Amino acid sequence: MKRFFTLILTLSLLFSLCACQGNFSKADLKEPIAIGEDGTVAQQLLTQIKEENAICVFTGESNGLHYEWTVFGSDISAPTEINLGLQVTKTAEGDIQLTLLQPKAFGFSAPLSVFLDTEWTAQSATAYDGDKAVAAVSLTGSKTTVLNLTLDGSVGTLVIRPDPLPQSDGAEDSSVSDTSGDPAADADTSATPENSDGKDKYHTDPIPEGKPKPAEPEDQEVNTATAYTCTFSIECSTILNNLPQLDEDKLEMVPSGGVILPATTVTFYEGESVFDVLQRVCRENGIHMESSWTPMYNSAYIEGIHNLYEFDCGSLSGWMYRVNGWYPNYGCSRYQLQDGDTVEWRYTCDLGNDVGGKNLF
Amino acid sequence: MDRFAKYHPLVNFFYFALVIAFSMALRHPVSQGISLLCAVCYAAQTEGKRAVLFSLKWCLPIMLLTALMNPAFSHEGVTILLYFPTGNPLTLESILYGLSAGVLLSTVMLWFLSFNRVITSDKFIYLFGRIIPAMSLVLSMTLRFIPKCKAQLELTVDAQKSIGRDMTQGSLLHRTKLAVTVLSIMVTWTLENAIESADSMKSRGYGLKGRTAFSIYRFDERDKLALLFLTFCGFYLLCGMLVSAFGFRYFPSIRYVGLNTVTLSFQFVYLILCMMPVVLNGAEERKWKAIHSKM
Numbered sequence: 001m002k003r004f005f006t007l008i009l010t011l012s013l014l015f016s017l018c019a020c021q022g023n024f025s026k027a028d029l030k031e032p033i034a035i036g037e038d039g040t041v042a043q044q045l046l047t048q049i050k051e052e053n054a055i056c057v058f059t060g061e062s063n064g065l066h067y068e069w070t071v072f073g074s075d076i077s078a079p080t081e082i083n084l085g086l087q088v089t090k091t092a093e094g095d096i097q098l099t100l101l102q103p104k105a106f107g108f109s110a111p112l113s114v115f116l117d118t119e120w121t122a123q124s125a126t127a128y129d130g131d132k133a134v135a136a137v138s139l140t141g142s143k144t145t146v147l148n149l150t151l152d153g154s155v156g157t158l159v160i161r162p163d164p165l166p167q168s169d170g171a172e173d174s175s176v177s178d179t180s181g182d183p184a185a186d187a188d189t190s191a192t193p194e195n196s197d198g199k200d201k202y203h204t205d206p207i208p209e210g211k212p213k214p215a216e217p218e219d220q221e222v223n224t225a226t227a228y229t230c231t232f233s234i235e236c237s238t239i240l241n242n243l244p245q246l247d248e249d250k251l252e253m254v255p256s257g258g259v260i261l262p263a264t265t266v267t268f269y270e271g272e273s274v275f276d277v278l279q280r281v282c283r284e285n286g287i288h289m290e291s292s293w294t295p296m297y298n299s300a301y302i303e304g305i306h307n308l309y310e311f312d313c314g315s316l317s318g319w320m321y322r323v324n325g326w327y328p329n330y331g332c333s334r335y336q337l338q339d340g341d342t343v344e345w346r347y348t349c350d351l352g353n354d355v356g357g358k359n360l361f
Numbered sequence: 362m363d364r365f366a367k368y369h370p371l372v373n374f375f376y377f378a379l380v381i382a383f384s385m386a387l388r389h390p391v392s393q394g395i396s397l398l399c400a401v402c403y404a405a406q407t408e409g410k411r412a413v414l415f416s417l418k419w420c421l422p423i424m425l426l427t428a429l430m431n432p433a434f435s436h437e438g439v440t441i442l443l444y445f446p447t448g449n450p451l452t453l454e455s456i457l458y459g460l461s462a463g464v465l466l467s468t469v470m471l472w473f474l475s476f477n478r479v480i481t482s483d484k485f486i487y488l489f490g491r492i493i494p495a496m497s498l499v500l501s502m503t504l505r506f507i508p509k510c511k512a513q514l515e516l517t518v519d520a521q522k523s524i525g526r527d528m529t530q531g532s533l534l535h536r537t538k539l540a541v542t543v544l545s546i547m548v549t550w551t552l553e554n555a556i557e558s559a560d561s562m563k564s565r566g567y568g569l570k571g572r573t574a575f576s577i578y579r580f581d582e583r584d585k586l587a588l589l590f591l592t593f594c595g596f597y598l599l600c601g602m603l604v605s606a607f608g609f610r611y612f613p614s615i616r617y618v619g620l621n622t623v624t625l626s627f628q629f630v631y632l633i634l635c636m637m638p639v640v641l642n643g644a645e646e647r648k649w650k651a652i653h654s655k656m
Binding site: 304 | 418610
């Protein structure tokens with residue numbers, strides 16, 4: 001009987017060892033891979049990324065500036081040898097010039113992040129090939145700017161130029177005077193008396209000069225007769241720069257390039273808030289979104305979009321929204337949209353510091 | 362006839378510890394199914410009709426309730442079925458997770474049904490009296506407390522009735538008054554009873570150093586074999602968990618480890634571990650019948 005048990009025990013050990021070996025024989029793709037001097041990446045490595053359906057980060061440096069490629073296994077159709085080498089130079093005008101060593105198109109969309117040593121005041125930027133705009137660049141980073149763009153087939157030399165700020169101060173003033181002319185908005189301001197600490201009854205700090213005041217959702221009436229349009233986008237490019245922190249189960253939810261919804265023009269009706277529009281846009285596009293109503297702030301709180309939830313990428317991560325370049329300091333149910341507004345939902349991994357909302361916390 | 366219950370308490374306890382721990386740790390549907398099936402089989406074998414009634418009356422509603430409740434609070438998952446009025450999505454993953462949680466809950470409840478019958482308080486005291494004397498006494502007292510309290514309640518109500526305080530008649534206020542009296546009597550009795558038990562155990566020198574306790578348990582060759590078998594199963598399943606042979610993920614999308622020879626071997630070991638008492642009892646019964654027919 002004892003001999004029988006020893007036999008079973010050894011067999012079991014053998015079995016578990018076999019199972020272990022299967023896991024360890026391949027190269028680890030979770031760690032960032034440094035790009036060599038000449039920048040070439042072997043076909044074999046790309047084949048492995050494709051087979052494992054992995055998300056692999058390649059890092060390199062040029063003129064003291066760090067850059068990262070995030071290659072998604074799901075994007076690669078035919079693995080070939082590619083060159084991820086990059087020359088980053090600053091032009092006299094303060095723009096960034098990228099020279100790719102790759103002779104022809106990659107064959108898949110390759111998200112690139114360039115870590116600058118300075119801070120850009122712009123909200124967004126655009127990559128130009130000559131005079132032609134080839135890619136929208138989203139800006140992240142807390143102290144120094146990180147440029148995030150996805151290259152779809154464009155090679156050669158690109159120049160990244162910051163976009164002009166979305167609205168001048170004068171234009172914002174006029175939009176505010178529009179709302180204050182509205183009797184409903186007047187009633188709001190009188191209904192929310194400021195506390196002794198300068199906060200209103202929903203714990204909102206004073207709204208900066210020239211920015212729209214919060215409008216309580218229960219006072220708003222949606223007027224479906226008046227339709228407006230606004231630009232809506234949802235992106236999470238900060239996750240690409242913080243992949244090691246991301247919950248492993250959520251890797252598959254990260255879209256390549258970090259864009260969940262590219263800038264889209266959507267129709268909304270007078271009196272609708274950012275939350276109303278977000279809910280409708282997500283539903284129409286089949287994007288998962290979970291929110292919870294928070295009575296303390298009289299607004300909905302966005303817990304997760306596209307199954308990417310708060311705290312999924314570190315304890316300081318979550319969703320934030322920006323309208324016309326400003327992160328409102330109140331909830332999205334209280335932000336009443338105006339015609340032509342630009343709404344961006346962005347995932348932060350550092351309480352907003354990395355997406356240009358550093359003054360908030 | 363439960364032969365497994367006649368094994369050494371250590372074997373009994375080790376078995377339940379393993380099975381309940383793995384029932385909670387392994388979330389693969391196949392393992393969950395194995396555990397639920399074995400729990401029902403064992404309970405039905407030893408408790409008969411009562412266990413089947415218990416599983417129908419309690420476990421089935423719990424399973425359905427958690428399957429319905431979970432998606433009401435958790436909206437994660439990639440498969441959106443429809444939308445709630447609040448605008449949050451109802452996802453397939455959250456329903457399946459709720460179902461899995463319900464199966465887990467009822468499986469553990471059924472295991473504890475058998476646990477309570479096999480691990481009697483004297484076995485528990487025997488096992489833990491020397492290691493954690495105070496804790497094991499409190500535990501066995503608490504377990505004993507519920508049936509004892511029930512009997513005392515009946516006694517109190519009858520005694521009250523016999524002196525003309527019938528709780529079943531009169532106005533609501535009157536009945537409430539009587540119920541409060543009974544409650545007060547019960548609370549007093551409980552406190553007094555607890556102190557009395559504690560004092561009596563103390564006067565017997567319970568938990569003192571060098572004091573032995575009478576027991577009728579012997580650690581035989583069959584117990585040694587059973588313990589060896591359980592250790593092997595536990596070790597093997599732990600190996601399986603380390604190589605994630607039981608891997609099953611619900612959120613955000615369902616991903617699982619497929620069934621192949623290796624993973625099936627782990628599931629099979631889990632099955633024979635869970636089935637151990639049922640097999641032992643079945644073998645015993647067959648042996649008994651075989652002897653009987655020869656006579």
